[in-house]
Amino acid sequence: MLSYFKGAFLFTIVCLGLAVWLGWETTGSVVGTAGLLWIVIVLSILEVSLSFDNAVVNASVLKEMSPVWRQRFLTWGIAIAVFGMRIVFPLLIVAIAARLGPIEALKLAAGNPAEYERIITSAHVGIAGFGGAFLAMVGLKFFFDRDKDIHWIGLIERRLASLASVHAIEIGVVLLSLYGVSKLLPSEGEALTFIVAGIFGILAHLAVEAVNSLLEPDAHAIAGGAARSGLAGFLYLNLLDSAFSFDGVIGAFALSNNIFVIALGLGIGAMFVRSMTIMLVDKGTLAHYRYLEHGAFWAIIALAVVMLLSARFHIPEVITGVVGAVFIGLSLYGSARYNRRHPSDPVFGTLDDCSPVRPDGSELKS
Numbered sequence: 001m002l003s004y005f006k007g008a009f010l011f012t013i014v015c016l017g018l019a020v021w022l023g024w025e026t027t028g029s030v031v032g033t034a035g036l037l038w039i040v041i042v043l044s045i046l047e048v049s050l051s052f053d054n055a056v057v058n059a060s061v062l063k064e065m066s067p068v069w070r071q072r073f074l075t076w077g078i079a080i081a082v083f084g085m086r087i088v089f090p091l092l093i094v095a096i097a098a099r100l101g102p103i104e105a106l107k108l109a110a111g112n113p114a115e116y117e118r119i120i121t122s123a124h125v126g127i128a129g130f131g132g133a134f135l136a137m138v139g140l141k142f143f144f145d146r147d148k149d150i151h152w153i154g155l156i157e158r159r160l161a162s163l164a165s166v167h168a169i170e171i172g173v174v175l176l177s178l179y180g181v182s183k184l185l186p187s188e189g190e191a192l193t194f195i196v197a198g199i200f201g202i203l204a205h206l207a208v209e210a211v212n213s214l215l216e217p218d219a220h221a222i223a224g225g226a227a228r229s230g231l232a233g234f235l236y237l238n239l240l241d242s243a244f245s246f247d248g249v250i251g252a253f254a255l256s257n258n259i260f261v262i263a264l265g266l267g268i269g270a271m272f273v274r275s276m277t278i279m280l281v282d283k284g285t286l287a288h289y290r291y292l293e294h295g296a297f298w299a300i301i302a303l304a305v306v307m308l309l310s311a312r313f314h315i316p317e318v319i320t321g322v323v324g325a326v327f328i329g330l331s332l333y334g335s336a337r338y339n340r341r342h343p344s345d346p347v348f349g350t351l352d353d354c355s356p357v358r359p360d361g362s363e364l365k366s
């Protein structure tokens with residue numbers, strides 16, 4: 001198992017070395033360097049703990065991709081995750097919001113981190129709208145599926161699957177959610193920003209599906225609209241990772257407003273999440289724990305709700321992590337319970353079906 005994380009550990013050593021160098025250069029003291037190093041470690045742990053559902057969803061896409069594209073996701077994808085989402089994306093927000101060039105935005109981040117943090121935080125409404133809408137589309141697409149015949153929470157999931165015959169119902173649900181949250185916002189300007197960003201989040205999800213249809217028109221959609229095609233799947237995974245990262249990048253400012261410290265800490269976490277994803281695929285974990293994927297998508301919907309509501313209310317990151325962990329834990333428990341009661345059944349059923357049975361098929365009294 002440790003072999004899957006060799007790259008992550010090497011990446012961690014390099015990042016921690018850079019953190020020590022950065023801490024000494026900026027503080028000039030052992031205590032200051034140790035404090036900065038501790039922040040990097042905490043950020044990396046938080047990123048891993050809050051992103052397990054992301055790893056499960058990534059695995060559900062990667063299992064349909066060739067080893068070549070899996071490796072590209074692990075190598076090229078980490079560059080996009082660390083440098084794109086943790087450095088370039090925040091700088092792009094600052095550049096647009098403050099009408100600065102990229103070099104000026106970088107100078108602002110390095111020379112005036114407090115102002116940099118203020119600008120990033122002020123853009124949270126738009127980020128919440130885009131990320132929340134995109135994640136909601138991912139989660140709802142998984143459950144609004146007429147061909148879905150394995151249900152974890154049967155009472156709810158069967159009804160959602162039956163509603164899949166209503167064309168584009170997930171778009172309607174997301175649009176209504178955007179409108180409802182926008183009515184809670186204090187100003188019309190924020191409401192408009194939130195709705196427009198949310199619409200672009202929906203369009204981003206549709207764009208990924210369009211790319212998949214062009215590249216592989218006969219492939220079956222998986223993972224809430226994710227693609228089996230190598231390139232389309234790669235684009236989908238990185239866009240999904242970006243949506244997952246929005247709140248993490250913003251929340252990281254609670255520990256540090258240094259863009260390089262945040263990039264090092266969250267980058268380490270992102271590398272471990274990718275290694276965990278590859279391990280889940282190679283070990284066949286999703287096949288053994290059939291409800292694990294369901295739990296991950298319920299966690300995505302919960303994260304989408306939290307992200308949308310965060311445009312109006314302050315919601316601590318720990319809540320997001322706890323909710324996701326609860327769904328993942330319950331889905332693992334449900335899978336393990338079914339495995340024990342149906343040891344010879346290769347296909348898992350629903351929570352409703354988990355009644356104990358004898359080898360001859362007759363039901364046992366509990």
